[in-house]
Amino acid sequence: MPPPELSKRVTSIQGVNLTGSSSTWDINIEYDSGSPHGTISSITPHESSSHDKAQAPLALPALTHPHIHLDKAYVHNAPNYGHLLPCTGTFSEALSFTTKAKQNFTYPDVLKRGEWLLAESVSSGVTAMRAFVEVDHTVQLTCLDAAVTLKDQWKEACHIQIACFAQDPVFSSEHGEENRRLIEGALGDYEQIDVLGTTPYVESSAEASKQNIEWAIESALKFHKHVDFHLDYNLDPAKEPLIWHVLHVLRERCWTSRSTQKRVMLGHCTRLTLLSEEEWQEISRLIHENDLPVSFVGLPTSDLYMAAPVGETSPHQKARGTLRVPDMIRNHELDATIGINNVGNAFTPWGSADPLFLACVGVGVYQAGAQDNASLLYECVSTRARAAIGLSSDASSPTLRVGGDSDFILFHDRDDTGCGVSRPRTSVAEVVWDPPQRTSRSVVANGRVQTVNMGDDSMYKFE
Structure with missing residues (x-):
């Protein structure tokens, strides 16, 4: 069984939701020469129409x-x-x-x-x-x-x-x-x-x-x-x-x-x-x-x-x-x-x-059951877990940050019922309380997207 197919290295993911924000954002990634690992170089406002917010995926740490x-x-x-x-x-x-x-x-x-x-x-x-x-x-x-x-x-x-x-x-x-x-x-x-x-x-x-x-x-x-x-x-x-x-x-x-x-x-x-x-x-x-x-x-x-x-x-x-x-x-x-x-x-x-x-x-x-508890529980299977095993020094909140690594998940509003009905997850709490199916998740590892569920590739810019 081979590992999942991955895209080329991503330099920008455009139009995503971030926790605690009412706007959509572009995540920009840079790579050091000789290193396969990317770093979030900037997070900038996305130029979009107002209705795009509802369709934008929620981006959280991997x-x-x-x-x-x-x-x-x-x-x-x-x-x-x-x-x-x-x-x-x-x-x-x-x-x-x-x-x-x-x-x-x-x-x-x-x-x-x-x-x-x-x-x-x-x-x-x-x-x-x-x-x-x-x-x-x-x-x-x-x-x-x-x-x-x-x-x-x-x-x-x-x-x-x-x-x-x-x-x-x-x-x-x-x-x-x-x-x-x-x-x-x-x-x-x-x-x-x-x-x-x-x-x-x-x-x-x-x-x-x-x-x-x-x-x-x-x-x-x-x-x-x-x-x-x-x-x-x-x-x-x-x-x-x-x-x-x-x-x-x-x-x-x-x-x-x-x-x-x-x-x-x-x-x-x-x-x-x-x-x-x-x-x-x-x-x-x-x-x-x-x-x-x-x-x-x-x-x-x-x-x-x-x-x-x-x-x-x-x-x-x-x-x-x-x-x-x-x-x-x-x-x-x-x-x-x-x-x-x-x-x-x-x-x-x-x-x-x-x-x-x-x-x-x-x-x-x-x-x-409180929303801040949901954020803490997400950290415990994400940023805190990574820091605990010595792979990161940042165990803070489940919010993507400039300087952070290029490993994260995009949670999309997709129909995983087969009934033609989708239900969005727009916050960390909604993701933790009722996790969406894997088919609703686009996974980015070292700045490369698993192609199986990446969705609309127009939101990505590649090297």
């Missing part, structure tokens, strides 16, 4: 996956894994079934399912992603090799940031040392790896989990990578949250001074929903006072499906938990975002790869 598993995507859609469909829907079953599925992973298989994920994502408007691929004694380097191929093949349409991921223990079990050796070898041999990811909670003891954290931080510093933890994925008040150890080790190992441009991501963290307000204030204080480049990523579709308290007997008491991302941002000035995590596997059998679906779900999950 979408980003800050946390998604490439190698485990759409396992449920591949016939050879039909015997591993969920039966109980529990976390332990998901771990067990995924372990069994991995025994059948092959390079062509991972490549095919990875292409499915990329096609779904890129057509939605995703132009950057942090993609996790596992390296361990079961799959060896199979998933990583497939990710390297996809990173190169799809580079014009999407920046794929590869996260070399330890899903299995690296300090527990009979294979811990081998898993650790394989990952360290990959970090040294593959320049395409951007991130080291681990899962401390799969270790057999709290002490081994802390060893996992210490090893991951020191290895990321050694190989100059971002580090990304799947952390505190439980709702057990008796379990010590490992975030305190992560922050302690980052400070002790002088992460900020030793790794000036690399970031730290903490994913899931459902246990933190049980913390007191004072504990949240302490987390914020430790991060800000030590200038730690820490971001949190809530993963609602997985968290709400998987994370449940242990030991409950009543079906009416099955509480769920996921990070309250808007509150973290507004009340504690923490850097936080939301991500898809998994699609089409035992960890998350529901949902799509479209980040706007996730933003829409967030309206209900976070009881965030």
Whole structure:
């Protein structure tokens, strides 16, 4: 499956709507010599008649996956894994079934399912992603090799940031040392790896989990990578949250001074929903006072499906938990975002790869129905997500700006019902509350438009 066909480089997109403006605008793009990446050089008023405003597409920043598993995507859609469909829907079953599925992973298989994920994502408007691929004694380097191929093949349409991921223990079990050796070898041999990811909670003891954290931080510093933890994925008040150890080790190992441009991501963290307000204030204080480049990523579709308290007997008491991302941002000035995590596997059998679906779900999950909440949720799958994985320094509002990169989406007023009726989306809130179909989106990546849905090419000027 080839990447989408892209146009020539665009120098101007004319007659678009921007958030918070009653006028239409032209977006002008310049390219530095020798660089494929464009920059918005100016945004100027569009010379048009008054009725053009209603027909003009809404231009917003492109979408980003800050946390998604490439190698485990759409396992449920591949016939050879039909015997591993969920039966109980529990976390332990998901771990067990995924372990069994991995025994059948092959390079062509991972490549095919990875292409499915990329096609779904890129057509939605995703132009950057942090993609996790596992390296361990079961799959060896199979998933990583497939990710390297996809990173190169799809580079014009999407920046794929590869996260070399330890899903299995690296300090527990009979294979811990081998898993650790394989990952360290990959970090040294593959320049395409951007991130080291681990899962401390799969270790057999709290002490081994802390060893996992210490090893991951020191290895990321050694190989100059971002580090990304799947952390505190439980709702057990008796379990010590490992975030305190992560922050302690980052400070002790002088992460900020030793790794000036690399970031730290903490994913899931459902246990933190049980913390007191004072504990949240302490987390914020430790991060800000030590200038730690820490971001949190809530993963609602997985968290709400998987994370449940242990030991409950009543079906009416099955509480769920996921990070309250808007509150973290507004009340504690923490850097936080939301991500898809998994699609089409035992960890998350529901949902799509479209980040706007996730933003829409967030309206209900976070009881965030106001228009400014919609803008924040869009940022969380767009500008904030991109900044959190280290690809941008601008996590501000979902408004295109001079100096910004040339990755964005145009939301058109198109009939996607087949009834000859179209309904426009003229604001960020309308896009988040009820995301339009992919056929209503024109996606611009590095200043080039996906030709499949680009629409009227007279609004574009090309080199």
